[in-house]
Amino acid sequence: MSSLTSALPPAEGMGPRVARWGLYLILLLFAAYYLLPLVVMVSTSFKSLDEIRTGSLLSLPRDISTDAWTYAWTRACIGADCRGMAPYFMNSLVIVVPAVIISTLFGALNGYALTKWRFRGANVIFAMILFGSFLPSQVMLLPMAQTLGFLGLAGSAAGLILVHVVYGLAFTTLFFRNYYVSIPDDLVKAATIDGAGFFQIFTKIMLPLSLPIMVVTIIWQFTQIWNDFLFGASFAAGGAQPVTVALNNLVNTTTGVKQYNVDMAAAMIAGLPTLVVYALAGKYFIRGLTAGSVKG
Amino acid sequence: MATLTINNVRKQYGNVEILKGIDLSLTDGEFLVLLGPSGCGKSTLLNMIAGLETISAGEIRIDQRVINGVHPKDRDIAMVFQSYALYPNMTVARNIGFSLEMRGQSKADRDSAVQRVAKLLQIEHLLDRKPAQLSGGQRQRVAMGRALVRDPKVFLFDEPLSNLDAKLRVDMRTEIKKLHQRLGTTVVYVTHDQIEAMTLASRIAIMKEGIVQQFAPPQEVYERPANMYVASFIGSPTMNFIRGTLAAEGDRLGVGLRSDGGPARFLPLHEAPAQADRWLGQEVILGIRPEAITCYDPTVAAGNPALVQVGCPVNVLEPTGADTITYIQLCGQEVVARIKPSDRMVEGENADFMIDMARANLFDPKSEQRI
Numbered sequence: 001m002s003s004l005t006s007a008l009p010p011a012e013g014m015g016p017r018v019a020r021w022g023l024y025l026i027l028l029l030f031a032a033y034y035l036l037p038l039v040v041m042v043s044t045s046f047k048s049l050d051e052i053r054t055g056s057l058l059s060l061p062r063d064i065s066t067d068a069w070t071y072a073w074t075r076a077c078i079g080a081d082c083r084g085m086a087p088y089f090m091n092s093l094v095i096v097v098p099a100v101i102i103s104t105l106f107g108a109l110n111g112y113a114l115t116k117w118r119f120r121g122a123n124v125i126f127a128m129i130l131f132g133s134f135l136p137s138q139v140m141l142l143p144m145a146q147t148l149g150f151l152g153l154a155g156s157a158a159g160l161i162l163v164h165v166v167y168g169l170a171f172t173t174l175f176f177r178n179y180y181v182s183i184p185d186d187l188v189k190a191a192t193i194d195g196a197g198f199f200q201i202f203t204k205i206m207l208p209l210s211l212p213i214m215v216v217t218i219i220w221q222f223t224q225i226w227n228d229f230l231f232g233a234s235f236a237a238g239g240a241q242p243v244t245v246a247l248n249n250l251v252n253t254t255t256g257v258k259q260y261n262v263d264m265a266a267a268m269i270a271g272l273p274t275l276v277v278y279a280l281a282g283k284y285f286i287r288g289l290t291a292g293s294v295k296g
Numbered sequence: 297m298a299t300l301t302i303n304n305v306r307k308q309y310g311n312v313e314i315l316k317g318i319d320l321s322l323t324d325g326e327f328l329v330l331l332g333p334s335g336c337g338k339s340t341l342l343n344m345i346a347g348l349e350t351i352s353a354g355e356i357r358i359d360q361r362v363i364n365g366v367h368p369k370d371r372d373i374a375m376v377f378q379s380y381a382l383y384p385n386m387t388v389a390r391n392i393g394f395s396l397e398m399r400g401q402s403k404a405d406r407d408s409a410v411q412r413v414a415k416l417l418q419i420e421h422l423l424d425r426k427p428a429q430l431s432g433g434q435r436q437r438v439a440m441g442r443a444l445v446r447d448p449k450v451f452l453f454d455e456p457l458s459n460l461d462a463k464l465r466v467d468m469r470t471e472i473k474k475l476h477q478r479l480g481t482t483v484v485y486v487t488h489d490q491i492e493a494m495t496l497a498s499r500i501a502i503m504k505e506g507i508v509q510q511f512a513p514p515q516e517v518y519e520r521p522a523n524m525y526v527a528s529f530i531g532s533p534t535m536n537f538i539r540g541t542l543a544a545e546g547d548r549l550g551v552g553l554r555s556d557g558g559p560a561r562f563l564p565l566h567e568a569p570a571q572a573d574r575w576l577g578q579e580v581i582l583g584i585r586p587e588a589i590t591c592y593d594p595t596v597a598a599g600n601p602a603l604v605q606v607g608c609p610v611n612v613l614e615p616t617g618a619d620t621i622t623y624i625q626l627c628g629q630e631v632v633a634r635i636k637p638s639d640r641m642v643e644g645e646n647a648d649f650m651i652d653m654a655r656a657n658l659f660d661p662k663s664e665q666r667i
Contacts, residue, residue: 184379184381186377186378186379187381187383189343189346189348189375189381190381190442191383192347192348192368193346193347193369193375194394194395194442195369195395195398195399196369200398204383205383
């Protein structure tokens with residue numbers, strides 16, 4: 001064809017074309033393999049119990065019914081409490097939103113201080129913070145339980161927020177620190193001479209430049225905290241439990257007939273917010289991960 | 297408008313001494329250029345004046361006020377960075393007005409100040425743009441506008457032109473000079489470009505390894521360099537260094553050049569150096585700029601006793617258009633002369649030259665200092 005589209009010589013014979021279609025086929029198989037559980041979940045959640053009993057696992061629902069969704073949301077029994085997933089979903093929101101905001105802001109502040117106000121021992125402190133991101137979360141359970149008890153936050157949403165902020169700081173600091181390293185120091189010097197202080201430079205110059213890495217951090221933290229089960233199960237009592245713990249209790253404590261459609265709907269409810277966040281901010285996520293390699 | 301006094305200023309990082317006692321003093325409205333190769337400490341000194349680096353010892357005064365411990369924003373200085381350091385998230389107008397914003401000035405005051413500066417720099421049409429939408433020269437102007445808007449006592453420039461292409465650099469250089477003439481503000485300007493230093497400065501401080509080698513007006517630095525380092529750093533092609541001996545011939549003092557088979561030469565000095573007695577018979581280095589060696593012209597030579605005639609073989613000619621750089625052999629040493637293209641020398645043949653000994657410099661070969 002033309003040199004405009006490609007400098008490479010055109011493919012000859014059938015060989016490369018067959019290879020290409022083979023590649024597509026394999027990719028399709030992989031995609032189907034990954035999507036199948038989701039398809040089963042979604043389709044089962046829209047079936048009635050009768051249909052589940054008589055039909056096959058993979059068949060699509062004959063009559064689409066949202067009964068299971070409303071039941072899971074409003075009436076399903078989580079342990080002895082039969083108010084559905086809704087209150088626990090709200091619990092999760094109440095925990096996730098402040099925890100994400102606080103850990104992201106503090107991560108940005110840490111990254112800013114570690115790169116632009118380099119103090120004696122900054123590298124040692126950064127290495128220690130970095131080490132925190134390699135700690136398995138189980139290691140934190142006992143000391144954190146003691147700390148929460150000491151602070152009087154045991155079993156409360158505020159306690160869980162604190163846990164997630166502390167655990168997340170290692171990651172958010174790492175993200176922001178690596179992003180801010182690529183922002184020229186001269187900006188901070190110029191702003192200092194212009195009369196801006198530590199926090200003014202942070203809010204007026206650094207934060208407005210941080211959108212890409214902020215999106216990455218928010219997605220990361222949102223996913224981590226929303227999907228957390230361990231901390232939620234360990235530190236939240238009864239009514240304060242997050243949606244992941246509630247889902248587990250719903251699925252494990254049903255007596256009598258197993259309501260697969262309700263289980264599936266509840267699982268979808270628990271998983272939807274992270275999917276929504278990815279769908280909305282996914283392209284910024286990719287951009288943010290590659291940011292810093294391009295000069296601004 | 298202010299005086300700037302730098303008094304025995306030192307800078308140390310651990311055991312490494314970057315600045316080894318700098319003494320400089322500027323009168324009101326002077327344009328000081330700190331000139332030197334990278335790593336000589338000139339940018340460190342500028343940052344110390346700005347307050348971005350601490351001062352290990354000594355003191356810096358602006359208008360007699362010691363500013364060692366004063367915060368940069370209270371020093372009444374403004375700085376233009378090599379990278380321009382424009383805030384990418386703000387418009388040009390907000391970039392220029394940022395320092396006023398930080399000082400709590402009202403929006404109306406800020407706007408009128410920004411307008412005034414934008415008019416001065418002819419960037420009024422750019423005020424609503426972001427820095428990313430500007431060309432290099434435009435960014436440079438905005439960076440200057442940001443410094444100008446505060447009307448500071450001292451302007452600091454950190455290699456402001458080195459990111460521009462050659463033509464723009466020359467234009468902006470002239471513009472900075474005009475601006476300084478108009479505003480009359482005291483300026484400290486860091487560069488490694490000798491042309492920038494020569495054209496802009498009222499005085500140049502040439503630095504090497506944390507020491508000021510010479511602090512003098514450009515023409516003096518050029519004509520009477522304090523040592524061989526300064527002599528070779530300024531001027532292109534560089535000054536000729538000719539090895540010889542200080543000798544007397546009759547009552548005339550001069551430099552004797554050892555002959556390599558050919559006749560020894562005696563180049564009489566126009567003016568006797570200080571402590572001539574001590575140097576008599578000693579080895580010296582004769583420093584002569586290429587333009588002080590020209591094609592021999594009997595009528596010119598007759599009227600000027602400082603001109604000494606020499607006949608030398610011509611090795612290489614390098615025409616540059618305005619002048620022809622000519623490499624000649626003088627008593628076994630290669631010497632560069634700057635002659636007119638109309639003199640039509642021929643490579644490989646002998647020609648007569650005249651050396652203007654009134655423009656000669658003598659250096660001590662050991663200490664490399666001027667005699």
